[in-house]
Amino acid sequence: LAGCKGPALPSGVTYNLTQLFGQNLPEGNGGTIQFDPANMKFMGSTGCNNFNGTYTLDKKKLTLGQAATTRKMCPDMKQEDRFLQMLN
16 A cells, blocks of 8 residues: 555755745745655745744645744845745
8 A cells, every 4th residue: 555655745856946935035045945755844934034844745645844943134025025935
């Protein structure tokens, strides 16, 4: 039955955010997310602050749990707020 197991997210892959709510973001400044499937955790950067939390994966449905974030002042707090809204 191991072959019937649902999909897994690859470990060690960094996903770069290039578009947010239909708007292109500056290359290398949009934010990132990574997944740790062994511990069912995610972590990343909003482009300024860091975040982390847990997730579940059921077949093709990825659900992120509540994230903890650092809260330093960022040059573009609007993008920061929109990124965190998108994670919700």
